[in-house]
Amino acid sequence: MTRPACGVAAALLLLGLAAHVQAQQHYLYTPKAVNTEESAPQQGEGVLVREVPVHRGDTLAKISKRFSGRASYYPQILLFNRIDNxxxxxxxxxxxxxxxxxxPSEPKREAVQPAPEAAGPTVPAVGKTRPSKKTKHKHRQAHRKAGTAPQPKAATAEAAxxxxxxxxxxxxxxDDCRAxxxxxxxxxxxNPSSPLAADASLYKAECYLKQSR
Known part of the structure; x- marks a missing residue:
């Protein structure tokens, strides 16, 4: 083989190795349907996910508790869905x-007895149709109060x-997931309205996934 031909072959070999190394650093995860729980992946091979409908009054915390046993694991749902808020x-x-x-992949829904409405703590991801006029009025008042707040105090809170x-x-x-x-x-x-709030929720979900493995 002549010297120019050897140079071309070496260059092609290096390009092929570089492409192979680069390809090893990228992974594509796509949903794969399973028929029964017997087809569930072994530990460390994947996460079993199922599609569930959102009912009126559902929250991400309630749905997470229904299917994973813990309401605090609700950020995991954000990894498999496009949820802006x-x-x-x-x-x-x-x-x-x-x-x-x-x-069980299909837990039984408990019969809910009608009860008088009562004020309670705010929970994440409340399933609802449209905000009421009263809620919109409260939001307007909250925005007005926020607009009149002292700027230095807001800047200090943002920095903190x-x-x-x-x-x-x-x-x-x-890898200190607990901290x-x-x-x-x-x-x-x-900082619930911070631009970093969505990223923080996603990192929480990844921490929960690491702890569950």
Whole structure:
């Protein structure tokens, strides 16, 4: 083989190796239907997910508890669905929900007895149709109050939230899921409208997945 031909062959070999290495760094996860729970993946091979309808009054926390056994694992649902606002889901939608091993894929819905409405704590992802006029009026009042708040105080709170988020990310990168979850919870509780809130919820979901393996 001549010298130019050897050079061309070596260049093609290097390009092929580079393409092979680069291809090994990318993965594509796509849904795969299973017929029964006997086809569920073994531990470490994947996550079993099923499609469930959203009923009136459902929340992400309620749905998570129904299918995984823990309401606090609701951020996992965000990994398998496109939800712009975790605090807002609609009745009639269909969500993909992780199912914990050993739990029935179709839990029985308990009969709900009618009860008088009472004020309670706010829970994430309330399934509803449209906001009422009274709710819109409250939102307007809240926006007006927020607009009249002192700017220095708001800037200080935003800076504190950013530092808390960075601490949470540091713990996440170090695989300290327990500390990361605690810090992300504190960040979301104090900064629910932050642009980083969606990312914080997704990182929480990944921490829960790591702990469940």
């Amino acid at each position: 975790p605090d807002l889901i609609y009745a009639g939608d269909t969500l993909r929900v992780p199912v914990s091993p050993g739990r 939230g950013a530092k808390l988020y960075e601490r949470a990310m540091t713990a996440y990168r170090q 990361a979850l605690e810090l992300f919870d504190r960040f979301l509780a104090g």
